[in-house]
Amino acid sequence: MNRVRIFIIVRFYLPGYKTGGPLRSISNIVEHFGDRFDFYILTNDRDWTDAAAYPSVTQDAWNDVGRAKVFYSSQFSFSLLRRLLAEVAPAAVYLNSVFSPLTVRLLCMRRLEIIPRIPVIIAPRGELADSALAIKGLKKKCYLWFANRAGLYNRLTWHATWAQEAEEIRRTMDRAANIHLAPNIPKCLCPVASPSEKTKGKLRLIFLSRICSVKNLLFGLQVLRNLVGDVILDIYGPIDQNSYWAACEKAIASLPAQMTVSYKGSVQYSEVATTLSRYHFLFLPTTGENFGHIIFEALSVGCPVIISDRTQWRNLQAKAAGWDLPLEDRPRWFAVLQRCVEMDEHEYRGLSEGAQRVAREVDTKGAVFATLELFDAAIARNSLTEAIRQ
Structure with missing residues (x-):
C-alpha cells in the first residue's frame, strides 16, 4: 500500500547545521514520522552563508537522506516547483517559513491555480513575533499587507508551536485563521561527559546561536562588564548581521582583563553535546524564541541555562535548572551572574541535575501526537472541502 506523501519546502536541511532550530524542527519531524509518511524535501544545495555546495550530495536530483528523499536545488524556479509537485503528487505541502522566497513562490502559484489544489501547512517558526517583525520591518509590513489582500494565505493550515505563536498568527494574519497547535518535537542529547567542574570564583559561559x-549577544556582553572573578564566554554560531557583530566586537574590546571572550565559529550538530559539556551555563539573553532547541539540548546534557523570559522555558529558578530573566532588569542579570561566579561545585551539581530533570519532563509524546494530528487534519480538511465543491 502506498503511503501518504508530504512535500516539505525548507531553505536549509541536512547535512547543513548553521540555521539551527528551524532545520532541527524538520529533521525531528522526519525522524519521528518517516515510517508513516513518505517525506520529500526541497532545499538549497548548500548551507547558509556557504559559497560551495555540499560535496556529499547530488545536486538537482533526489537523494536518500535518513527517512526522507531530499532534492538539493542549485537554482529555484517556478518551473522546478511545478515539476517536482507533479512528480511527487503529495497529499500535503509543508512550508517552513512565512517570508522565504520559496514560500512566496509556492503560494503565488497556488493562488493563480498553476498547481493543483493541495493542502498547505505553514509554520512561521517565530517569524511573526514582534522581535522578528522589527527586523526589516517596513519591507515585511508591506509584504504582509499585499499578501493578505491578495489572499496568498487563504485556506491553509497554520502550525503554531505554542499559544503565544497562535496569537501572533491571529494578530498578524487573520483572526479566523485555521490554526493547529502542535509543540516542537525536541531531541534529547545524551551527555557525553560530566559537566565542567565548578570552582568558586570561576565561570565558563557559552553563547551558541546565530549572531x-x-x-541579543550585545546585551549579554554589557551585563558581564562589572562581574568580579575569572569569567570566560565563548561565542559559537554563524554571523548573521555583520554590523551587529562589529558592535559586539567593540564591546568585547572594552571588557576588563579578567573577562575572556572568544569567537569560536559554528558548531556541527554532532559536536553540540560535547561542546555544551565544557561549560557551566548556556548564556542566551534572546529577545524571542519559537522554541529554543539549543536551550532544550543544553538542559538535556546537564548544562543549566541563563536566558531571558521571552521563551517557552519559564520558572527555571523554581525548578533548579537555571534562570529566565527579564531583559528590563539588568541589575538582576548582574546579580545572577555574580552568584554563578561565586557558586561552588555542590550548588552547581544541583542545578545540573535540575536541568536534566526539566528536559526529561518535556512531553515529547504529546508533541508527536499533536504533530500527527496536524498532518491528518490538514489532509482530511482538504478532502472534505473538495467533496463539498463536487
Missing part, C-alpha cells in the same frame, strides 16, 4: 540582534 544577530534577535539573539
Whole structure:
C-alpha cells in the first residue's frame, strides 16, 4: 500500500547545521514520522552563508537522506516547483517559513491555480513575533499587507508551536485563521561527559546561536562588564548581521582583563553535546524564541541555562535548572551572574541535575501526537472541502 506523501519546502536541511532550530524542527519531524509518511524535501544545495555546495550530495536530483528523499536545488524556479509537485503528487505541502522566497513562490502559484489544489501547512517558526517583525520591518509590513489582500494565505493550515505563536498568527494574519497547535518535537542529547567542574570564583559561559540582534549577544556582553572573578564566554554560531557583530566586537574590546571572550565559529550538530559539556551555563539573553532547541539540548546534557523570559522555558529558578530573566532588569542579570561566579561545585551539581530533570519532563509524546494530528487534519480538511465543491 502506498503511503501518504508530504512535500516539505525548507531553505536549509541536512547535512547543513548553521540555521539551527528551524532545520532541527524538520529533521525531528522526519525522524519521528518517516515510517508513516513518505517525506520529500526541497532545499538549497548548500548551507547558509556557504559559497560551495555540499560535496556529499547530488545536486538537482533526489537523494536518500535518513527517512526522507531530499532534492538539493542549485537554482529555484517556478518551473522546478511545478515539476517536482507533479512528480511527487503529495497529499500535503509543508512550508517552513512565512517570508522565504520559496514560500512566496509556492503560494503565488497556488493562488493563480498553476498547481493543483493541495493542502498547505505553514509554520512561521517565530517569524511573526514582534522581535522578528522589527527586523526589516517596513519591507515585511508591506509584504504582509499585499499578501493578505491578495489572499496568498487563504485556506491553509497554520502550525503554531505554542499559544503565544497562535496569537501572533491571529494578530498578524487573520483572526479566523485555521490554526493547529502542535509543540516542537525536541531531541534529547545524551551527555557525553560530566559537566565542567565548578570552582568558586570561576565561570565558563557559552553563547551558541546565530549572531544577530534577535539573539541579543550585545546585551549579554554589557551585563558581564562589572562581574568580579575569572569569567570566560565563548561565542559559537554563524554571523548573521555583520554590523551587529562589529558592535559586539567593540564591546568585547572594552571588557576588563579578567573577562575572556572568544569567537569560536559554528558548531556541527554532532559536536553540540560535547561542546555544551565544557561549560557551566548556556548564556542566551534572546529577545524571542519559537522554541529554543539549543536551550532544550543544553538542559538535556546537564548544562543549566541563563536566558531571558521571552521563551517557552519559564520558572527555571523554581525548578533548579537555571534562570529566565527579564531583559528590563539588568541589575538582576548582574546579580545572577555574580552568584554563578561565586557558586561552588555542590550548588552547581544541583542545578545540573535540575536541568536534566526539566528536559526529561518535556512531553515529547504529546508533541508527536499533536504533530500527527496536524498532518491528518490538514489532509482530511482538504478532502472534505473538495467533496463539498463536487
